[in-house]
Amino acid sequence: MEGEYDSLQRRFKDQGVKLNNLDRTMATVRQTLAQAQQRAVEWEKRTKETDAEISSIRGQLEETNSVNTQLDCEVSLLKAQLQEKEADERLTQVSQILHR
Numbered sequence: 001m002e003g004e005y006d007s008l009q010r011r012f013k014d015q016g017v018k019l020n021n022l023d024r025t026m027a028t029v030r031q032t033l034a035q036a037q038q039r040a041v042e043w044e045k046r047t048k049e050t051d052a053e054i055s056s057i058r059g060q061l062e063e064t065n066s067v068n069t070q071l072d073c074e075v076s077l078l079k080a081q082l083q084e085k086e087a088d089e090r091l092t093q094v095s096q097i098l099h100r
């Protein structure tokens with residue numbers, strides 16, 4: 001009977017040690033999970049910020065392209081006006097030479 005009692009006490013003690021180890025392991029797992037969740041929240045925040053920044057940059061790019069297209073049109077118009085003015089000046093010069 002004493003042998004069984006000692007055996008049960010050892011078994012109880014072993015189970016207590018295993019339970020303590022399990023508790024420590026669970027605490028570590030909980031801490032690791034909390035850290036992983038925090039990192040996930042941070043990455044989600046960074047993703048949203050990056051998406052917003054990309055959206056802003058796309059808007060600026062579209063605006064820049066629009067301005068660039070408008071400037072190209074204005075340059076083409078100015079070139080045409082310059083060519084027309086130069087042609088008018090040449091015509092005036094030729095006309096003056098012929099009327100002398």
